[in-house]
Amino acid sequence: AQSVTQLDSHVSVSEGTPVLLRCNYSSSYSPSLFWYVQHPNKGLQLLLKYTSAATLVKGINGFEAEFKKSETSFHLTKPSAHMSDAAEYFCVVSVPKEYGNKLVFGAGTILRVKS
Amino acid sequence: EPEVTQTPSHQVTQMGQEVILRCVPISNHLYFYWYRQILGQKVEFLVSFYNNEISEKSEIFDDQFSVERPDGSNFTLKIRSTKLEDSAMYFCASSSNPDSPGYTFGSGTRLTVV
Secondary structure (H helix, E strand, O other): OOEEEEOOOEEEEEOOOOEEEOEEEEOOOOOOEEEEEEOOOOOEEEEEEEOOOOOEEEOHHHOEEEEEOOOOEEEEEEOOOOHHHOEEEEEEEEEOHHHOOEEEEOOOEEEEEEO | OOOOEEEOOEEEEOOOOOEEEEEEOOOOOOEEEEEEEOOOOOEEEEEEEEOOEEEEEOOOOOOOEEEEOOOOOOEEEEEOOOOHHHOEEEEEEEEOOOOOOOOEEOOOEEEEEO
16 A cells, blocks of 8 residues: 655745755555645645656656655655745555546645745 | 636635635646645645546545546546535646656635635
8 A cells, every 4th residue: 555654744944055855655556646735825835756757757836856765665755845835745655547536645745845 | 837727726615515626737748636735744645537537536536526628628626524624725736648757737726725
């Protein structure tokens, strides 16, 4: 079965400092992994995705994530936080089409950016 | 950039009433989905739809729920007799090919059952 665990429900950083949002996954298959962001009263926006190509994935707005199979992790990072990064972030694993064709979401991490 | 459009953005309904949530997926996408997020909980899969039929549904998606693609553009979620616990944000998504996953989500409909 597929699952994701986001290790922190809330993360608070100062503007200009690095961001680290942690995610561990469990998958019976070779996983496709995603990070989505949700700003208040907005929809779910795809930040980046891993689909078995390069293990370091670059996304929008300066975010990147590294797939580490040995650690079953897919942590999201950004070198320097901006106020506009304040949002909720979801780590997501996909279930392949032949096994259900759906996404399994983590519980989310709320990122707060202090000025 | 193409978008998935959901209407309405907010819906308040009385318990026991029927509601229809509407979605316009991206025009060349073939796979359609509904997810929901109860306040304070995870985003949960409800149903996937392909080739005019349900391809997968979760245990949440019971007989009270139905989906339909009534024309070439709309994709709807109907809840026949709403309960208080149906209050949630409902997200529609579409994709062109789930094997190369790139789901696009709509902005959601916040359903409040009173």
